Amino acid sequence: MKIINKKIINDVGGVRIVQLDILSPDIAAKALPGQFIMLMVDSQGERIPLTLVDTDPDKGVISLMFQEAGFTTRQLGRLEPNDTLYSLVGPLGHPTQIKKFGKVILVGGGVGIAEILPVARALKAAGNQITTILGSRNKDLLILEKELKESSDQIYIMTDDGSYGRKGFTTEMLAELLKKDKYDLIYSVGPIPMMKRVAMVSKEYNTPTLVSLNALMVDATGMCGCCRVSVFGQVKFSCVDGPDFDGAGVDWDELEKRNKVYAAQEKHICQLGRHD
Amino acid sequence: MIKEPVKVKEASVQERVANFAEVVQGYSEAEALAEAARCLQCKNPVCISGCPVEIDIKQFIYHLRQKDYQAAYFKIREKSNFPSICGRVCPAEYQCRKACVLTKKGSPFASEQAINIHFLERFIGDWGKNNNLEIAAKPDPKLSKFKVAVVGSGPAGLCCAGELARQGVQVDVFESLHKTGGVLRYGIPPFRLPWDVLDFEIDYLKKLGVNIITNFLVGKAKTIKELFLEGYSAVFLGLGAGVPSFLGVKGENLCNIYSVNEFLTRVNLMSAYKFPEFHTPVNIGKHVLIVGGGNTAMDAARVALRLQKLKGYPLNTTVIYRRTEVEMPARRLEIEHAREEGIKFEFLVQPKEFIGDEQGCVKKMLCLRSELGAPDSSGRRRPVIIPGSDFELDCDLCVIAVGLKANQILINATPELKTDKYSDVIVDPETMECSIKDVFAGGDIVGGEGTVIEAMGMAKKAAKAILARLAKKGE
Numbered sequence: 001m002k003i004i005n006k007k008i009i010n011d012v013g014g015v016r017i018v019q020l021d022i023l024s025p026d027i028a029a030k031a032l033p034g035q036f037i038m039l040m041v042d043s044q045g046e047r048i049p050l051t052l053v054d055t056d057p058d059k060g061v062i063s064l065m066f067q068e069a070g071f072t073t074r075q076l077g078r079l080e081p082n083d084t085l086y087s088l089v090g091p092l093g094h095p096t097q098i099k100k101f102g103k104v105i106l107v108g109g110g111v112g113i114a115e116i117l118p119v120a121r122a123l124k125a126a127g128n129q130i131t132t133i134l135g136s137r138n139k140d141l142l143i144l145e146k147e148l149k150e151s152s153d154q155i156y157i158m159t160d161d162g163s164y165g166r167k168g169f170t171t172e173m174l175a176e177l178l179k180k181d182k183y184d185l186i187y188s189v190g191p192i193p194m195m196k197r198v199a200m201v202s203k204e205y206n207t208p209t210l211v212s213l214n215a216l217m218v219d220a221t222g223m224c225g226c227c228r229v230s231v232f233g234q235v236k237f238s239c240v241d242g243p244d245f246d247g248a249g250v251d252w253d254e255l256e257k258r259n260k261v262y263a264a265q266e267k268h269i270c271q272l273g274r275h276d
Numbered sequence: 277m278i279k280e281p282v283k284v285k286e287a288s289v290q291e292r293v294a295n296f297a298e299v300v301q302g303y304s305e306a307e308a309l310a311e312a313a314r315c316l317q318c319k320n321p322v323c324i325s326g327c328p329v330e331i332d333i334k335q336f337i338y339h340l341r342q343k344d345y346q347a348a349y350f351k352i353r354e355k356s357n358f359p360s361i362c363g364r365v366c367p368a369e370y371q372c373r374k375a376c377v378l379t380k381k382g383s384p385f386a387s388e389q390a391i392n393i394h395f396l397e398r399f400i401g402d403w404g405k406n407n408n409l410e411i412a413a414k415p416d417p418k419l420s421k422f423k424v425a426v427v428g429s430g431p432a433g434l435c436c437a438g439e440l441a442r443q444g445v446q447v448d449v450f451e452s453l454h455k456t457g458g459v460l461r462y463g464i465p466p467f468r469l470p471w472d473v474l475d476f477e478i479d480y481l482k483k484l485g486v487n488i489i490t491n492f493l494v495g496k497a498k499t500i501k502e503l504f505l506e507g508y509s510a511v512f513l514g515l516g517a518g519v520p521s522f523l524g525v526k527g528e529n530l531c532n533i534y535s536v537n538e539f540l541t542r543v544n545l546m547s548a549y550k551f552p553e554f555h556t557p558v559n560i561g562k563h564v565l566i567v568g569g570g571n572t573a574m575d576a577a578r579v580a581l582r583l584q585k586l587k588g589y590p591l592n593t594t595v596i597y598r599r600t601e602v603e604m605p606a607r608r609l610e611i612e613h614a615r616e617e618g619i620k621f622e623f624l625v626q627p628k629e630f631i632g633d634e635q636g637c638v639k640k641m642l643c644l645r646s647e648l649g650a651p652d653s654s655g656r657r658r659p660v661i662i663p664g665s666d667f668e669l670d671c672d673l674c675v676i677a678v679g680l681k682a683n684q685i686l687i688n689a690t691p692e693l694k695t696d697k698y699s700d701v702i703v704d705p706e707t708m709e710c711s712i713k714d715v716f717a718g719g720d721i722v723g724g725e726g727t728v729i730e731a732m733g734m735a736k737k738a739a740k741a742i743l744a745r746l747a748k749k750g751e
Binding site for chain 1: 491492
């Protein structure tokens, strides 16, 4: 649970994306792409899920990447090498299915791009032809372009403001690709509105689509149901049934609303945190 | 003429709804002696048959009356590992007190006149705790080379670990959460079971040499097979029943509809009632409805009421139950406490649908009234819906407390582990051994939702079988 390395991936106006490498031999030995961990920064902290970005079983190290977007992620971002987490448990959730599908499109948005990386590497190693579409608000916010290029046969960058790559949403590129060619799988991680649009576009072209959901969780072992989502009308727990689900069946509006249920408390505690 | 039962001291209603401190304060020495004096010391003490682990109730009360509290303590400890815990959470009115001869024949639960055995047990348990009475370890050198893995640190796991460690077995307890105690920590609120009582038992295990590994999820971080490969000679599964059931009605995924486990875990384990000092939030409403009639429903209702008080809301929490008060599986004491604290009850009511607002938050519960029909498989009269009885209740926060099922992660990761139709682990009832050799199980993962004392009974049986198995291996 000791942090052995910290890397600031980017820092845009004080909002940073941070990578922490943490010593955790048991998790490193077992984790597979698509799985996540739960952590607590200190004994008063909340339990938050973070997807594993990389693992090194030989060194017993796992890597996490997160945006300092809320109270707990900011607290986590303040930790330095040699600091120790209060709690870390994993690997959790089902791994992403890795096999030779054929032609795969990966769609990553924002900090979700970090979660695409281990899946991209594994799918590439399994012999898939990988087309990656990355989206971010602007050039400065884009992460892991170089790393994903290495695991992709083609890569497309989309920015909201056109400051890099092409101006527009990832789904515009996705629709173009699907119009021209047939693909066997789409895998997407990013903000809910993006994944929702990806699922809509891919449905039109009848392409199987997996999305990795980021529901709120408490225990993350199937005991609380905080992370329940509706998929094809069935109630599923993201933590033990997911986090990957068929994007065509996800009730996105419900998920978006459920994820905002503590927005007021989050705002309140973040404001308190500023006076530290 | 039998004297009136000695009432136990309780915090005043005003006081207790404003905090999470323990409500029942227990007997003083004089009160315990007075209550014990009421015991008839029957020639045929039927109370014992009412105890799932058959504590020699008559004898411990006898020692108590002689003021030989130490003897009373060890008498209980012959059968029960956690008298301070069981004295607080045992549903005595369905067990020993119901069997007590002072209970009226045919009563569905103990009469008020029945001896308050649980309060006497608690007095003795706490006396033992305060005087550091613990059963001394009797390490058997032949067993000290064996390592046993206990999965889960709830009542079953803790009990099994203690039984094994006292004989000198090396025990590693694996707990997936960051704190030990299982349901005793995340489920039962501190106003019923204060943490120091639980911590005392866990510290005792540590003193015995039990190694507790938190943040470790067996089934994900390691499989049972890998535990054996690492040199464990046996595995005990005390996984518990922690998977919440939902109603399966429309609108149940609206915001502010919680499973009872989520609600209680946020408040108990994560201390959400101290937000923002503790960082885990929990919401509270002005019209809180709790669905269910068991102990967890009562816990959720009383937690919700306290949260309303802390928030400065008018106290307005209602329990919705589909049968009547008599059929409620909750302890009578909890129902009584809930009512005293101001919790309202709506009996013979079933939720039909939840209606939300534009933010996706619940605002109303649509309900149906029912009446009691013929008894069902549980022996309780089945609620039958009255057609056209639809009505609605304001509801801005709802907690669903309609039962818990077996934890699935380890079971799913272990296909060779045989389970029944409820996904509970199948065991040999004599030894508690599962379908995998040297793997034993006990507690709610075997019997479904049960009590602490039942879990303890199973864990003790399993520990005995494990010790016999190890002794054989050592020959």
